[in-house]
Amino acid sequence: MSDKSEAPSRDQLALIEQIHELLERARVEHWLYGGWAVDFRLGTITRPHSDIDMLIWGKDANRVRVALRELGYKVEDDSRYPDEMFHAYTGDQHISFTFLERNGLGQIITPGRWSDWPWPEGTFSPETVTLEGVACPVVSAEAMLDTKENMPKHPAGRPLREHDRADIVLLRRLLNGDGEKAEGHF
Structure with missing residues (x-):
C-alpha cells in the first residue's frame, strides 16, 4: 500500500473499531461487509477504500442513529432507499448502515430492492x-x-x-486456493 493511502486506511480502521465498540455496548448485532470485509477476511489491506459498509438489523436502526449522533456523527437517511439503509459521516469519512430482516421463509434479506436475494446460509x-x-x-x-x-x-x-474484479480473484483464492469460479446465485 502506498504512503498516500495509509493515513485514510488507518483512520477508517479506527472508525471500524469505534463503531464496533459502540454497537457492542448497545448490544446491536452488526457485521462489516464490502471492501473492508474482504480485507479483514484476507488479513491485509488490499487497497484504499472510499467508505465503510456495515450491516445491522433494521429493528436496531433508530438506536444506532441515536448512538452515532451522540458521538458527533452526522446521520442521514438514504434519500433514494430509506427502507434499506442510512449513512453516517464524520470528518471526510462515510459509513453506510444497510438493514437486514427476515422474510416469510425465515431467510435473512436486505429489504427493498434486494428482498428477492437472500443472504447465503452461514453469512x-x-x-x-x-x-x-x-x-x-x-x-x-x-x-x-x-x-x-x-x-x-x-x-x-x-x-x-x-x-470488484480484483476482490473476486482474491476471494476465490482464499476460498478455493485454485482460482475456480464458485457457483453463482442467479
Missing part, C-alpha cells in the same frame, strides 16, 4: 475477525464472493468495477 456469525489489531464481526468470504460475482446479474445491480 452471519458472531465471531470477530482481526485486522491490524482491530476486531469486528465480518460477513463470510462466501457471501462476499456471492455478492461480488452476482451483483451485475441482479435487476437492481450494477456492472463490476475494477476493484
Whole structure:
C-alpha cells in the first residue's frame, strides 16, 4: 500500500473499531461487509477504500442513529432507499448502515430492492475477525464472493468495477486456493 493511502486506511480502521465498540455496548448485532470485509477476511489491506459498509438489523436502526449522533456523527437517511439503509459521516469519512430482516421463509434479506436475494446460509456469525489489531464481526468470504460475482446479474445491480474484479480473484483464492469460479446465485 502506498504512503498516500495509509493515513485514510488507518483512520477508517479506527472508525471500524469505534463503531464496533459502540454497537457492542448497545448490544446491536452488526457485521462489516464490502471492501473492508474482504480485507479483514484476507488479513491485509488490499487497497484504499472510499467508505465503510456495515450491516445491522433494521429493528436496531433508530438506536444506532441515536448512538452515532451522540458521538458527533452526522446521520442521514438514504434519500433514494430509506427502507434499506442510512449513512453516517464524520470528518471526510462515510459509513453506510444497510438493514437486514427476515422474510416469510425465515431467510435473512436486505429489504427493498434486494428482498428477492437472500443472504447465503452461514453469512452471519458472531465471531470477530482481526485486522491490524482491530476486531469486528465480518460477513463470510462466501457471501462476499456471492455478492461480488452476482451483483451485475441482479435487476437492481450494477456492472463490476475494477476493484470488484480484483476482490473476486482474491476471494476465490482464499476460498478455493485454485482460482475456480464458485457457483453463482442467479
